[in-house]
Amino acid sequence: xxxxxxxxxxxxxxxxxxxxxxxxxxxxxxxxxxxxxxxxxxxxxxxxxxxxxxxxxxxxxxxxxxxxxxxxxxxxxxxxxxxxxxxxxxxxxxxxxxxxxxxxxxxxxxxxxxxxxxxxxxxxxxxxxxxxxxxxxxxxxxxxxxxxxxxxxxxxxxxxxxxxxxxxxxxxxxxxxxxxxxxxxxxxxxxxxxxxxxxxxxxxxxxxxxxxxxxxxxxxxxxxxxxxxxxxxxxxxxxxxxxxxxxxxxxxxxxxxxxxxxxxxxxxxxxxxxxxxxxxxxxxxxxxxxxxxxxxxxxxxxxxxxxxxxxxxxxxxxxxxxxxxxxxxxxxxxxxxxxxxxxxxxxxxxxxxxxxxxxxxxxxxxxxxxxxxxxxxxxxxxxxxxxxxxxxxxxxxxxxxxxxxxxxxxxxxxxxxxxxxxxxxxxxxxxxxxxxxxxxxxxxxxxxxxxxxxxxxxxxxxxxx
Ligand code: 4YB
Numbered sequence: 001x002x003x004x005x006x007x008x009x010x011x012x013x014x015x016x017x018x019x020x021x022x023x024x025x026x027x028x029x030x031x032x033x034x035x036x037x038x039x040x041x042x043x044x045x046x047x048x049x050x051x052x053x054x055x056x057x058x059x060x061x062x063x064x065x066x067x068x069x070x071x072x073x074x075x076x077x078x079x080x081x082x083x084x085x086x087x088x089x090x091x092x093x094x095x096x097x098x099x100x101x102x103x104x105x106x107x108x109x110x111x112x113x114x115x116x117x118x119x120x121x122x123x124x125x126x127x128x129x130x131x132x133x134x135x136x137x138x139x140x141x142x143x144x145x146x147x148x149x150x151x152x153x154x155x156x157x158x159x160x161x162x163x164x165x166x167x168x169x170x171x172x173x174x175x176x177x178x179x180x181x182x183x184x185x186x187x188x189x190x191x192x193x194x195x196x197x198x199x200x201x202x203x204x205x206x207x208x209x210x211x212x213x214x215x216x217x218x219x220x221x222x223x224x225x226x227x228x229x230x231x232x233x234x235x236x237x238x239x240x241x242x243x244x245x246x247x248x249x250x251x252x253x254x255x256x257x258x259x260x261x262x263x264x265x266x267x268x269x270x271x272x273x274x275x276x277x278x279x280x281x282x283x284x285x286x287x288x289x290x291x292x293x294x295x296x297x298x299x300x301x302x303x304x305x306x307x308x309x310x311x312x313x314x315x316x317x318x319x320x321x322x323x324x325x326x327x328x329x330x331x332x333x334x335x336x337x338x339x340x341x342x343x344x345x346x347x348x349x350x351x352x353x354x355x356x357x358x359x360x361x362x363x364x365x366x367x368x369x370x371x372x373x374x375x376x377x378x379x380x381x382x383x384x385x386x387x388x389x390x391x392x393x394x395x396x397x398x399x400x401x402x403x404x405x406x407x408x409x410x411x412x413x414x415x416x417x418x419x420x421x422x423x424x425x426x427x428x429x430x431x432x433x434x435x436x437x438x439x440x441x442x443x444x445x446x447x448x449x450x451x452x453x454x455x456x457x458x459x460x461x462x463x464x465x
Contacts, residue, residue, distance in 0.1 A: 002162075002165060002166040002169040002170070002304075002305055002320060003138075003162075003165040003166070003169055003203065005136070005138065005165070006136070007136045008036075008039075008075065008076060008136050009165075009202035009203065009205070010022070010032060010035050010036050010039060010072065010202065011036050012205075013032040013205040014031075014032040014033045014035070014036040016032075016205070017032055017179070017205060018031060018032055018033040019031045019032075019033065020032055020179070020205070021207050022034075022035045022205075022207060022208065023035055023068075023207065023208050023209075023210070024182070024207060024208070024209045024210070025065045025209075025210045025211075025212075026211075026212060026215065032205070035072075038069060039069065039072045039073055039076050040076065040131050041125070041126055041129075042069045042070065042072070042073035042076075042123065043073040043076040043077045043131060044126035044128065044129070044130070044131050044132075045073070045122075045123060045124055045125070045126045046073055046074070046077050046079070046121065047077055047131075047132055048126055048127060048128065049104070049119075049121055049122070050119075051074075051077055051079050051103070051104060051121075052077075052079070053077065053078035053079060053134060054078065054079065054080065054140075054141075055079045055080070055103040055104065056079070056080045056082060056100060056101075056102040056103050056104070056144070057070070057074050057079055057080065057081055057082070057102065057103065057104045057105070057106065057121065058082050058083075058084060058097060058100060058102040058104070058105045058106070058118060059071075059081065059082070059083050059084070059105075059106050059107070059189070059190070060083075060084045060085075060086050060093060060105065060106075060107040060111065060113060060116060061083075061086055061106070061107055061108050061111070062086055062188065062213070063185055063188055063189055063194065063210065064108070064210070064212075065210050066108070066123055067083070067189050068185070068189070068198070068208075068210055069123070070106055070121075070123065071143075071189060071198065075142055075161065076134065077134055078134045078135075078137070078140065079103075080141055080142060080143065080144060080158075081142070081143045081144070082100060082102065082143070082144040082145070082146075082156070083145070083188070083189045083190030083191075083194075083195075084096055084097070084146070084190055085146075085188070085190050085191075086107070086111065086112065086113070086190075090113050090115070090116075093113060093116060094116065094117065096146065096154070097116060097117055097118065098117075099153075099156065099328065100144070100156065100327070101329070101330055102118050103118070103119065104118060104119050104120070104121045105117070105118035105119065105120055105121065106120070106121040106123070107120075136161075138160060138161035138162045138165070139160050139161075139162055140160055140161075141158045141159070141160060141324055141327075141332070142159060142160050142161045142164070143158070143159050143164070143195060144156045144157065144158050144159075144327055145157050145159070145190070145191070145192050145195065145282050146190070146282075147281075147282045147283065148282065148451065148453070155326045155328075156326055156327040156328070157192075157282045157283050157323040157325075157326060157327075157335065158323055158324045158325055158326070158327050158332060159195075159285055159323050159324065160324055161199075162320070163285050163320065163321055163322070163323060163324070164195065164196070164199035164285055164321075165199060165202075165203055166285070166305040166319070166320035166321045167196060167199065167284070167285035167286055167287065167305065167321040168196070168199040168200040168202070168203035168204075169203060169304070169305060170287075170303040170304040170305035170306060170321065171196075171200065171254075171278075171286075171287050171290065171303055172200060172203060172204060173303070173304050174290060174303060174304075175252065175254065175276050175290070176252070177200060177204050177206055177225055177252075178204075178206065179204060179205050179206050180206070180207070181204075181206050181207065181224040181225055182206065182207040182208070182209050182223040182224050182225065183197050183200060183201055183206065183207070183208060183209070183223060183224070183225040183226065183227075184197075184209045184211065184219055184220055184223040184225070184226045185197055185198070185208060185209065185210045185211070186216075186220065186226040186227055186228060186232065187227050187228075187229070187450060188450060191282075191450050192280075192281075192282040192285060192286045193227055193229075193256065193257060193280075193286055193450065194227075195285075195286075196227070196285065196286035196287070197227055199285075209222075209223050217235075217236070217239050218246075220236055220250065221236075221239075221240070221246050221247070221248050221249060221250055222249050222250075223249060223250060224249060224250065224251050224252065225250075225251070225252050225253070225254070226250060226252075226253050226254075227253070227254045227255075227256070228253050228254070228255055229255070229256070229257045229258060229450055229451060230255060230257075230258060230259070230260050230261065230264055231387065231388060231446065233253060233255060233264060233268055233273075233275075234264060234387055236250075237264075237267055237268060237271060240271055248271060248272060248273070250273055251272070251273065251274060252273070252274050252275075252276065253268070253273055253274075253275055253276065254276045254278055254287070254290075255275060255276065255277050255278060255293075256277070256278035256279065256280055256286075256287060257450060257451050258451055259297075259356070259374060259377065259378055259381065260277045260293070260297075260299075261297075261378075261381045261382065262293070262294075262295055262296070262297055263381075263382065263384075265277065265293035266293075266295075268293075269293070274292065274293075275292070275293035276290055276291070276292055276293065277290065277291055277292075277293050277298075277299055277300060278290040278299065278300075279299035279300075279354065279356055281317075281343060281345075282323075283317075283322060283323050283335055283341055283343075284306060284317055284319070284321050284322055284323075284341070285321040285322075285323070286321075287303060288302065288303065288306050288308060288317055288321075289301055289302050289303060289306075289308065289354050290303055291353065296350075296351075296353065297355065297378065298350065298353035298354060298355045299353070299354050299355070299356055300353060300354065301352060301353060301354065302354075305319050305320045305321055306318075306319040306320075306321055307319045308354070309340070310347060310348070310349070311340075311342075313346045313347070313348070313357070314342060314343065314344070314345070314346060314347075314360065315343045315345045315346070315347040315354075315356075316340035316341065316342055316343065317340065317341050317343060318336075318339055318340050318341060322335065322336075322341055323335055344359055344360045344361055345357075345358070345359055345360070346358055346359070346360055346372070356374070357372055357374065357375070358372040358373065358374030358375065359374070362374065362454065364393040364401050364403075365400060365401060366393070366396075366399045366400060366401050366402050366403065366432055366433075367398075367399040367400065367432055368400075369432050369433075371391075371393070371403055371432070371433055373390070373391035373392065373393075373403070374391075375433070376391045376403060376405075376429060376433050376434075376435070377389045377390060377391050379425065379428045379429055380405060380407065380421075380425070380435075383421065383424055384410075385409050385410050385411060385417060385420075385421075386407050386408070386409055386410075386421075387407075387408045387409065387410055388407065388408035388441060388446070388452070389405060389406070389407045389408075390405070390406045390407075390441070390452065390454065390457055391403050391404070391405050391406075391435060392404060392406065392454065392457060392458055392461055394436075394461065394465065399432075402436050403433060403434070403435050403436065404435050404436055404437050404438070404439065404461065405421075405435035405437070405438045405439070406438075406439045406440075406441050406457060406461065407421075407438060407439070407440065407441060408440075408441040408446060409440065413438060413439075413440040418438050421438060422434070439461070439464065442460065445457065445460075
């Protein structure tokens with residue numbers, strides 16, 4: 001067993017450390033006793049609107065304190081939480097909701113999508129202060145999370161509180177996070193990386209910081225811990241450089257979700273931020289392998305409560321953090337055929353450390369030669385002017401497919417920079433792997449959620465040809 005909670009974690013901490021600060025939101029602070037009282041109030045409010053155990057509450061919203069209360073209250077009444085990305089189009093959201101067959105929906109009053117299906121929930125003060133008791137049963141389904149679904153339609157991974165707590169326990173066995181430390185809710189609660197922050201907070205009984213969007217950059221300098229995708233860390237370092245007088249409380253960041261350039265973690269360490277590199281996925285409740293950042297491009301070793309093996313190069317995983325299954329048509333389906341979950345990632349062990357080669361689905365063939373786009377992207381990312389890089393195939397009558405690059409650069413992508421990039425690549429990679437042309441990454445890709453979707457990039461690229 002990876003945890004010792006005989007009740008909801010916030011109630012556990014309310015009895016152990018009742019007046020310790022559990023949660024901060026701007027100038028507002030809540031002790032564990034206050035968090036517990038607030039969760040019970042929101043839980044009562046859900047019950048009064050007809051929410052029952054095992055029902056599904058869909059939440060379409062960016063992070064906010066309300067979404068956090070809603071998540072905790074949903075767990076409290078034995079219902080299930082699923083977050084959807086509010087930046088998705090209405091068509092995408094309705095397709096996702098149809099797949100979920102949710103019972104209730106919540107979105108903020110000022111939502112861009114006020115017409116979504118389902119019985120709408122309201123967060124109002126409860127009429128009746130008495131709470132119908134529900135017992136803490138950590139093996140039951142608690143959250144559902146859409147996978148990033150790089151190929152095909154996204155699936156919905158179902159996790160129990162035990163799965164999430166096993167994930168938190170394993171990571172925190174390696175990465176220090178003390179009870180008086182604070183972790184910023186720095187990634188969305190509709191993604192596994194955001195949910196994992198909440199469960200680490202609950203596991204440790206530490207402090208969670210929720211920031212208003214306008215305060216996010218400042219909040220990031222004032223917490224001790226944050227989970228970031230590499231582009232967020234890049235932005236933080238740029239922000240620090242603009243105003244070095246802002247003192248940095250931040251001491252540890254957990255990075256993940258995509259390739260983590262060593263040049264980035266080296267720069268962060270110079271600002272006194274200790275970086276942890278992780279490799280993980282939705283199905284495994286976030287991080288699977290991790291290490292303290294160093295000069296190698298690997299993703300470290302396997303954390304406690306997870307197992308990992310390679311089969312013909314593919315990474316297979318299992319353990320206490322693996323989801324209960326996928327949810328479809330109100331039914332739970334197994335996430336894997338055998339005991340192991342096949343990630344579709346290709347990896348390799350070098351000196352006791354896992355290295356990610358790339359996703360099997362991303363590989364393409366040019367003139368009979370295999371190109372793993374991530375390999376080319378890693379070289380591009382090492383160029384000082386490149387912040388983000390994607391290599392995608394375009395149809396070609398002679399070669400079948402050829403690689404093109406879509407890059408986010410720190411200065412304008414003009415002819416001079418393109419020539420410079422071409423010369424740089426010519427010195428680094430074999431001819432057939434060199435991008436035949438360079439496109440500038442459109443801005444709306446960088447600000448829409450946690451990672452850039454290759455499927456969307458491909459559609460955009462086709463529209464440019
Ligand atoms: C990688 C990769 C890597 C994932 N190199 N490809 O709490 C955390 O672990 C966390 C902290 C900061 C930022 C993100 C996280 C995550 O959870 C990331 C989990 C995630 O990205 N899940 S996902 O389902 O959306 O995508 C999983 C896929 O992402 C993997 O199968 C890999 O293909 C890729 N990926 N980490 C290279 N370090």
